[in-house]
Amino acid sequence: MKTRVPFIAAPLLVTVYGLFRLADGMEGDRGPGPAWTAGHVAFLAALVLFLPVLWEMRRRAGGGAFATATAVVGLTGVACAMVQIGIDIVVGALASDHADMARRFDDVQGVPGVMPVVYTVGPVLFYVGLAVSLGHVAARRAVPVWAPVVLLAGVAASAADLDLLPVAGLLILAALVPLVRGDRAARHAAGVRAGA
Known part of the structure; x- marks a missing residue:
């Protein structure tokens, strides 16, 4: 299985989303409009690509009960985030202006359970x-110990300020790059063994 593309493309699409978000907010209000839609579509694509990333990390962590439970937690979060982004795209497409978009969000987010589950x-x-x-x-020494630290820095950046999403995406990319290198090394070793 080619695992390189999701590990690289998913965080880069987070950065793309962040850049569209910054462009969308240059005039004050964000959405609706092309930048809102394009950014959210980019993030939705990133979330789709994080599905195989999480499952591949489960495999590289040994595939046991803890690794599987952790992957399921992550996949559940992806599903919730995908619903949120889907709502954002639909609301942005239906709204006539920013005030209309805010009213539509109030209606959706007012449904019991939507805020905690989806937002x-x-x-x-x-x-x-x-x-x-x-x-x-990293505990299994399949990636350097700094990789999860860099990942946490990316997550912290996005949590601190959504305007830092472009930087957060690049930090997540830097954290996941060792997994791409590990994939190449594993394929090379398999090729050497096959040729021996």
Whole structure:
């Protein structure tokens, strides 16, 4: 399985989302409009690509009960975040202006359970699963110990200020790059063994 593309493309798409978000906010209010939609589509694509990233990290962490539970937590968070981004895209597409968009968000977020599941608690599970999975892989010495630290810095940057999403995406990319290198090394070793 080619694992390189998701490990590189997913965090880069987070950066793309952050750049569109900055461009969208240059005139004050964010959305609706092309920058809002393009940014959210980029983030939705990033979330889709994080699904195989989490599952591959589960494999590299040994695939046991803890690794599987951690991956499931992360995948659950991805699913919640995907619903949130889907809502954001639809609201942005239907709204006539920013005030209309705010009213539509109030209607959706007023539904019991939507805020914690889709906006506040649920998506956090993605970051928890991602960070713990990478920490588990580092504990098995499959990536350097600095990788989960850099990942946590990226997560902290995005949590501190969404305007830092471009930087957060690059930090997450830096944290995941050792997994790409590990994939290449494993394929090379397998090729050497096959040719021996």
